[in-house]
Amino acid sequence: MSKEPVAVVGIGQTKHVAARRDVSIAGLVREAAQRALDDAESTWADIDAVVIGKAPDFFEGVMMPELYLADALGAVGKPMLRVHTAGSVGGSTALVAANLVAARVHGTVLTLAFEKQSESNAMWGLSLPIPFQQPLLAGAGGFFAPHVRAYMRRSGAPDTIGSLVAYKDRRNALKNPYAHLHEHDITLEKVQASPMLWDPIRYSETCPSSDGACAMILTDRAGAARSPRPPAWMLGGAMRSEPTLFAGKDAVSPQAGKDCAADVYRQAGISDPRRDIDAVEMYVPFSWYEPMWLENLGFAAEGEGWKLTESGVTELDGDLPVNMSGGVLSTNPIGASGMIRFAEAALQVRGQAGEHQVDGARRVLGHAYGGGSQFFSMWLVGARPPES
Amino acid sequence: MTRDIAVVAFAQTDVLRTSDELSEVEMLMPVLHEVLDRTGLKTADLDFTCSGSSDYLAGRAFSFTLALDGVGAWPPISESHVETDGAWALYEAWTKLLTGEADTALVYSYGKSSPGSLRDVLTRQLDPYYVAPLWPDSVALAALQAQALIDAGDTDEPALAAIAARSRSDATSNPHAQLRGSLPQGEYVVRPLRIGDCPPIGDGAAAVILAAEDRARELCARPAWIRGIDHRIEAHSLGVRDLTDSPSTRLAAEKAGAFERPVDTAELHAPFTAQEVVLRKALELGDDVRINPSGGALAANPMMAAGLVRIGEAAARVHRGESDRALAHATSGPCLQQNLVAVLEGDPR
Numbered sequence: 001m002s003k004e005p006v007a008v009v010g011i012g013q014t015k016h017v018a019a020r021r022d023v024s025i026a027g028l029v030r031e032a033a034q035r036a037l038d039d040a041e042s043t044w045a046d047i048d049a050v051v052i053g054k055a056p057d058f059f060e061g062v063m064m065p066e067l068y069l070a071d072a073l074g075a076v077g078k079p080m081l082r083v084h085t086a087g088s089v090g091g092s093t094a095l096v097a098a099n100l101v102a103a104r105v106h107g108t109v110l111t112l113a114f115e116k117q118s119e120s121n122a123m124w125g126l127s128l129p130i131p132f133q134q135p136l137l138a139g140a141g142g143f144f145a146p147h148v149r150a151y152m153r154r155s156g157a158p159d160t161i162g163s164l165v166a167y168k169d170r171r172n173a174l175k176n177p178y179a180h181l182h183e184h185d186i187t188l189e190k191v192q193a194s195p196m197l198w199d200p201i202r203y204s205e206t207c208p209s210s211d212g213a214c215a216m217i218l219t220d221r222a223g224a225a226r227s228p229r230p231p232a233w234m235l236g237g238a239m240r241s242e243p244t245l246f247a248g249k250d251a252v253s254p255q256a257g258k259d260c261a262a263d264v265y266r267q268a269g270i271s272d273p274r275r276d277i278d279a280v281e282m283y284v285p286f287s288w289y290e291p292m293w294l295e296n297l298g299f300a301a302e303g304e305g306w307k308l309t310e311s312g313v314t315e316l317d318g319d320l321p322v323n324m325s326g327g328v329l330s331t332n333p334i335g336a337s338g339m340i341r342f343a344e345a346a347l348q349v350r351g352q353a354g355e356h357q358v359d360g361a362r363r364v365l366g367h368a369y370g371g372g373s374q375f376f377s378m379w380l381v382g383a384r385p386p387e388s
Numbered sequence: 389m390t391r392d393i394a395v396v397a398f399a400q401t402d403v404l405r406t407s408d409e410l411s412e413v414e415m416l417m418p419v420l421h422e423v424l425d426r427t428g429l430k431t432a433d434l435d436f437t438c439s440g441s442s443d444y445l446a447g448r449a450f451s452f453t454l455a456l457d458g459v460g461a462w463p464p465i466s467e468s469h470v471e472t473d474g475a476w477a478l479y480e481a482w483t484k485l486l487t488g489e490a491d492t493a494l495v496y497s498y499g500k501s502s503p504g505s506l507r508d509v510l511t512r513q514l515d516p517y518y519v520a521p522l523w524p525d526s527v528a529l530a531a532l533q534a535q536a537l538i539d540a541g542d543t544d545e546p547a548l549a550a551i552a553a554r555s556r557s558d559a560t561s562n563p564h565a566q567l568r569g570s571l572p573q574g575e576y577v578v579r580p581l582r583i584g585d586c587p588p589i590g591d592g593a594a595a596v597i598l599a600a601e602d603r604a605r606e607l608c609a610r611p612a613w614i615r616g617i618d619h620r621i622e623a624h625s626l627g628v629r630d631l632t633d634s635p636s637t638r639l640a641a642e643k644a645g646a647f648e649r650p651v652d653t654a655e656l657h658a659p660f661t662a663q664e665v666v667l668r669k670a671l672e673l674g675d676d677v678r679i680n681p682s683g684g685a686l687a688a689n690p691m692m693a694a695g696l697v698r699i700g701e702a703a704a705r706v707h708r709g710e711s712d713r714a715l716a717h718a719t720s721g722p723c724l725q726q727n728l729v730a731v732l733e734g735d736p737r
Contacts, residue, residue: 002488003487003488003489024517025516055449056443056449056450057442057443057444057471058443058444058449059449060516061512061516062512062513062516062520063442063444063509063510063512063513064442064444064471064472064513064720064721065516066472067513067621067624067720067721067722067725067726068513068514068515068516068624069624070621070622070623070624070725070726071623071624071625075621076621076622076623077620077621077622077635077636077639078620078621079618079619079620079621080619080621080726081470081476081479081480081619082470082471082472082476083468083469083470083471083480084443084452084469084470084471085467085468085469086450086453092468096468096480096483099480099483099484099486099487100483102487103483103484103486103487104390104486105483105486125449126449238466239466239467239468240464240465240466240467241437241456241461241464241465241466241467242461242462242463242464242465243456243457243460243461243462244453244454244456244457245457246457246462254464255463255464256464259463259464260464263466371450371453372453374453374456375453375467
């Protein structure tokens with residue numbers, strides 16, 4: 001039995017901002033979903049099922065909000081499934097939706113992820129009370145800063161690498177009309193002079209807190225044949241998880257990330273990711289995660305990832321562009337962030353990324369991670385359907 | 389369907405009013421060991437793992453990440469999580485097996501209602517702008533549904549009391565149940581629902597193993613084949629729903645093939661007595677169908693696990709040869725808003 005090929009034929013997102021006070025949660029998700037339907041030139045009636053994802057329910061203060069969102073997402077009378085896998089959820093949600101098509105359970109599925117972080121304070125929402133976590137960890141930055149420091153020590157990377165990533169991503173965001181941060185006066189000096197938040201992570205090297213939603217229409221071969229615009233084809237997709245803390249865990253380059261990438265590359269027939277993949281949209285909430293993930297995903301040897309960043313390889317016009325959209329560093333509605341990465345990969349191979357389009361992008365990787373560097377979800381999409 | 393997939397093992401905890409001395413991981417661990425022991429599998433043998441739970445019960449974000457530590461996710465595993473009842477985690481695992489990417493899957497779910505006031509907590513599930521600010525609690529909403537049924541002539545209080553009595557009486561043979569034997573209907577909680585019409589509030593966990601094709605036959609003498617499974621959701625606003633009916637249950641049952649041939653057993657996730665009336669009508673279950681031999685959710689209703697328990701109980705009866713074709717149902721949301729139906733069959737004897 002072979003799987004049904006899965007195509008992305010519609011993509012929609014909101015203009016991500018700090019606070020969407022003009023819309024309800026339902027209004028926010030419907031805006032993204034409607035844009036995805038418009039892109040696919042489809043209607044609500046064409047959708048067989050809805051798969052929705054978001055990060056912790058405490059961010060909006062609504063328990064299992066998919067129940068309340070059933071009407072807004074046209075799901076009444078249809079299956080609606082809610083995924084929650086921490087920060088990787090946007091990616092995982094897309095993969096669960098893709099499986100419904102691949103298994104031939106449904107022909108066309110709407111998948112959507114969102115976060116309306118202005119409803120609460122995400123940093124403190126992520127700071128677990130004692131005794132679940134040691135005091136003074138204060139948000140995700142406090143958790144990840146020691147891992148960044150460990151990477152710097154291990155690789156011998158110069159202190160400036162993180163600021164180069166932030167400067168690049170914030171400039172890429174200027175080309176993306178949906179990105180949250182549009183810092184027209186950004187300079188490298190400003191990044192390097194910004195306040196230190198969690199040593200070695202400076203203010204300009206961290207993600208913002210955003211309100212936003214992202215939606216995709218996934219469909220089978222027949223659906224793709226009706227698509228008015230070029231589809232993106234899923235060539236491989238995988239999830240991997242490992243425990244939060246355990247003796248022997250490599251917090252800098254987690255095994256789950258390596259295994260997940262290896263699974264995707266196997267499915268897609270990728271033997272050398274650096275050669276075979278044209279661009280990467282990866283989950284970089286703190287600048288230093290670009291070189292760390294470049295190594296974890298096999299684009300550079302261990303300890304060498306920062307050299308790609310330093311030499312400009314990951315710039316928009318570089319040999320391996322990374323985070324063409326401006327990335328998580330420019331836009332972070334947490335639950336949606338993984339799906340935005342997956343959607344950006346699809347936009348690129350469809351040739352519809354506008355000003356931040358990479359010329360000739362044929363195979364692009366979308367990557368998300370979450371929890372304590374323990375949940376990974378990735379997909380590789382291509383301009384041509386899978387061969388088998 | 390192109391691939392035969394079965395429930396090959398099921399385990400559950402005893403459901404208790406409080407489990408203060410146990411963390412969620414500690415509550416879950418024995419169940420995971422038990423379900424693995426039933427099949428002789430180890431964590432590393434499983435191709436996929438999927439769980440269901442709710443942060444709002446635990447009172448902390450990402451509560452499921454600690455449970456994952458209990459699974460022993462090392463080396464790293466292919467894993468996912470749904471923020472709802474474990475029956476939907478089973479659905480996700482079923483689709484994963486259908487793609488052929490996995491031959492075996494572990495599904496687990498758990499819920500501890502004891503740390504908070506469940507009636508208050510569940511109000512946070514409601515429309516956050518128009519309904520949740522009024523804090524209508526789960527019993528009050530179920531009472532609206534019960535009254536609508538009585539007004540429609542579909543049931544009356546003695547009939548509801550009989551459902552309560554039958555459930556707790558059946559639960560006497562279920563060592564995991566929280567309420568067993570003959571219990572008085574008691575005072576009204578919210579008219580027309582009395583204490584006996586409401587589910588007990590309890591903590592518990594459950595786990596199931598799924599396997600495909602020959603792998604299922606290796607792991608289980610009489611696998612409970614999933615002949616069909618589907619779930620549907622209704623509008624959220626109670627004002628636009630007919631609470632005396634469950635069109636989402638009927639549609640899910642139709643898609644799952646439940647009406648193609650009669651079932652001999654049905655495990656219904658009806659936390660309130662009146663909801664069993666709604667479900668029986670939607671599922672066209674006659675008097676010859678054995679309803680909730682486990683005692684159902686009126687005997688034990690661990691949040692986020694009770695739906696998975698229905699599938700597990702139905703499967704276990706197929707495993708034991710007590711059923712040849714069983715229906716299992718799970719629900720989520722206020723007044724049966726979202727419903728899942730699975731049809732399980734044993735090989736002919």
